[in-house]
Amino acid sequence: MPASQRSPFSLVLSVIVVSADSGPALRECVRCVLSSSLPLELILVDNASRDGVPPAIERAYAHDARLTVIYSHKNLGFGPAVNLAARQAHAPALLVLNPDCELHDEELRRLLALLADRPKAGLIGAVVCDAGGRPDPASWRRDPLLQRSLASLLGRPGEGVNVEQEIPHETIEVEAVSGAVMLLPSAMFQRLGGFxxxxxxxxxxxxxxxRVRDLGYQVLLAGDVRVHHGRGSSSRHRPVFVSRYKHRGMWRWFRLHDPAARKPLVAAAVWLGIWTHFLLQIPGQLSRLLLRR
Incomplete structure (x- = not known):
């Protein structure tokens, strides 16, 4: 059935992509998704990009009813933009996909089959890889509890947030996956209240x-689904901006989920450590930015 005649109720998947000056990689991301023969929709949220790519994509796919582009006149942030798109999604499964990821039909089908086969699966991730096929260590992660975060900072192998061992080509239960590729039942996303x-x-x-695990559901990593990930052009253009919010996110996660946050002196030390780390990174980030220009 042509996309223009397809009922929203026949869809199996809603794909959400958030763009913020994501550059040419966004074109390939959209092309890969819309090359699939699955009955799906793609909702692209543009967070006030200035690169002109989202409008160009909308023009290129003007006759494809599967694509919806939502324009925000300010940068809402990643989670709020996904939540905005999710309120307009129609399918029973929701895929959150980074704009620099290339996810093909076979990979989409494998993830959906896994979701259908695992009734306790609350969220499924994939192994994100660089251009050489090397898995990103962030594909398989653990809760960033204080001791683990310190181990990552100090370079202690095997003790940090990322699980530094070979990722098997099978489905495994994990604590956390990369946010670059996240598949959930739409009902689960709604139950969680979104991001x-x-x-x-x-x-x-x-x-x-x-929060998925706190509800008693599984977070799974599909080790046999390997996805090319381009590592964010928007991050390269605005490293200090991105780093600021990354560190703010670390502080929020610590306060909400780490038992150590209940100790005032520990919490104060963590706050100081997070923002000192942020400040120390700025000179290197700015010098790398200048060298790229």
Missing amino acids: DEGYFLHCEDLDLCR
Whole structure:
């Protein structure tokens, strides 16, 4: 059935992509999704981009009713933008996809089959890989509790937030996955109230995984689904902006989920450590930005 004649009730998947000056990678992301023969819709939320790519995509797919573009006149943040799109989604399954990811038909079908086969699956992630096929360590993560975060900062292998071991080509239960590819039942997303909008950018994916598990459902990593991930052009253009919100997200996750936050002196030390780390990163970020220009 042509997309223009397809009822929203026949859809199996709603794909949500949030763009913020994501650059040419967004074109390939959209092309891959819309090349699928699955009955799906793609909702693209543009967070006040200035690169002209989202309007160009809308023009290129003007006759494809599967694509909806929502324009925001300010940067809402990642989670709020996904929540905005989810309120307009029609399918029973919701896929949150980064604009620099290329997810093809076979991979989409594998993720949907896994979701249908696992009734206790609350959220499913995939292994995100670089251009050389090397998995990103953030594909398989654990809750960023204080001791783990310190271990990551100090470079202690095997003790940090990322699980630094070979990812098996099978489905495994994990604590958290990369937010670049996240598949959920739409009912689960609604039950959770979507992403916590107290996060602007970064750590909202860790928060969502934690809340899925708190409800008694599984977070799964589909080890046999490998997705090319381009590692964010918007982050490269605005490193200090992104880093600021990443550190703010760390602080929010700590306050909400880490038992150590109940100790005032520990919480004060963590707050100081997070923002000191942020400040120390700024010179290097700015120098790398200048070298790219």
